[in-house]
Amino acid sequence: MDGVQLETLMLEGAGLRLTLPGGMQGYFNYCWLRDNCPTSFDAETRERSFDIFHLQTPPVPADAWIEEQSLVIDWQGEDHVSRHRLDFLAAYAMGRRRPDPAALPRRPWYSDHYPALTRVSHPRLKDSPEERRRWMEALLVEGVAIVTDMPDTDAALTETALLIGQIRPTFFGPYFDVRTHIKPTNLAYTAKALEMHTDVPTEDAAPGVQYLHCRANSVQGGMNLFADGTAAANDLRRADPEAFRLLVETDVPYYKEHDGCDMRARQRVIELDEHAEVSGVTISQHMADIFDMPQRDLDAFYPAFVRFGRMLQDSRYVMRFSLRAGECITFDNHRVVHGREAYSATSGERYLRGTYTDRGELRSAWRAMTTEGRFK
Numbered sequence: 001m002d003g004v005q006l007e008t009l010m011l012e013g014a015g016l017r018l019t020l021p022g023g024m025q026g027y028f029n030y031c032w033l034r035d036n037c038p039t040s041f042d043a044e045t046r047e048r049s050f051d052i053f054h055l056q057t058p059p060v061p062a063d064a065w066i067e068e069q070s071l072v073i074d075w076q077g078e079d080h081v082s083r084h085r086l087d088f089l090a091a092y093a094m095g096r097r098r099p100d101p102a103a104l105p106r107r108p109w110y111s112d113h114y115p116a117l118t119r120v121s122h123p124r125l126k127d128s129p130e131e132r133r134r135w136m137e138a139l140l141v142e143g144v145a146i147v148t149d150m151p152d153t154d155a156a157l158t159e160t161a162l163l164i165g166q167i168r169p170t171f172f173g174p175y176f177d178v179r180t181h182i183k184p185t186n187l188a189y190t191a192k193a194l195e196m197h198t199d200v201p202t203e204d205a206a207p208g209v210q211y212l213h214c215r216a217n218s219v220q221g222g223m224n225l226f227a228d229g230t231a232a233a234n235d236l237r238r239a240d241p242e243a244f245r246l247l248v249e250t251d252v253p254y255y256k257e258h259d260g261c262d263m264r265a266r267q268r269v270i271e272l273d274e275h276a277e278v279s280g281v282t283i284s285q286h287m288a289d290i291f292d293m294p295q296r297d298l299d300a301f302y303p304a305f306v307r308f309g310r311m312l313q314d315s316r317y318v319m320r321f322s323l324r325a326g327e328c329i330t331f332d333n334h335r336v337v338h339g340r341e342a343y344s345a346t347s348g349e350r351y352l353r354g355t356y357t358d359r360g361e362l363r364s365a366w367r368a369m370t371t372e373g374r375f376k
């Protein structure tokens with residue numbers, strides 16, 4: 001060294017610059033530094049108790065210095081000193097979003113996935129954190145898993161869903177019964193084929209995780225069909241980028257109209273996450289409203305929409321199997337499309353009972369299970 005001191009701390013008008021461990025230069029806004037003082041957070045509630053709206057003037061340091069690997073700030077006009085650890089500051093120096101342990105890379109799967117499906121056992125889920133971890137990891141990475149050994153009770157479904165989050169009702173109510181109804185309000189409640197779809201796109205935020213508990217399945221036909229919508233969407237992105245773009249950008253109207261009900265919402269067929277990666281799909285022919293987009297736009301939209309809809313029915317993607325009584329298939333309703341073949345209603349009994357929880361609670365449960373959190 002030639003004796004020239006490296007810059008360590010420099011106060012500016014709205015923030016300060018400092019040298020962080022490893023020599024990285026960081027800039028931090030004064031409001032941010034005051035707002036995120038360690039004393040701003042209540043140890044009991046773990047929430048921010050400091051209210052920046054109550055400061056009479058914008059926070060400015062009277063003095064600031066580095067001491068014991070911390071930035072110390074004595075604030076002007078306040079009887080308050082903040083101490084920020086330099087390693088804490090380093091995590092925010094680049095303006096990068098906070099890393100999310102639940103953002104696991106998605107693994108695409110295809111029609112041959114059935115033997116490799118993650119299977120977890122209902123009795124073990126209740127008392128084994130490792131079994132719950134395997135289950136949640138499969139839901140985040142592959143978007144699907146089967147819970148086996150389910151008791152033949154309504155309570156078993158509730159118990160299973162509550163391991164991940166609160167029951168998320170839809171306008172159908174908290175639970176739904178998929179069997180032939182005498183006066184059906186939905187295609188699912190008939191013995192007809194049910195095309196590949198995601199559930200309830202008629203709500204502003206369609207439910208996130210779906211649970212379908214098979215209570216009886218002795219009919220002829222009615223094979224279950226599941227496909228990874230993100231695998232198909234990624235293949236479309238490579239094969240036809242313009243079709244992909246249209247499906248990412250076009251708002252598609254959905255509806256559910258019946259006695260006392262007129263639900264409407266708009267959804268994109270392909271959903272991207274913050275990294276512009278495919279994070280989900282929304283599709284439902286039986287709930288798609290009459291398209292009200294400009295007719296000229298439909299010249300390009302329909303071919304893209306039909307191409308993707310046909311991909312979701314293609315044998316490359318569709319996993320075809322028969323759910324057995326005592327199994328509960330759990331899946332990401334924003335990623336995995338599902339359907340069933342027609343069945344003979346008089347050939348036996350077929351009864352699936354379902355419910356939902358939200359995606360956010362799945363991610364929350366995973367983070368809480370696998371990471372320390374900031375306040376422990």
Ligand SMILES: [Fe+2]
Binds near residue numbers: 188
């Ligand atoms: Fe469905």
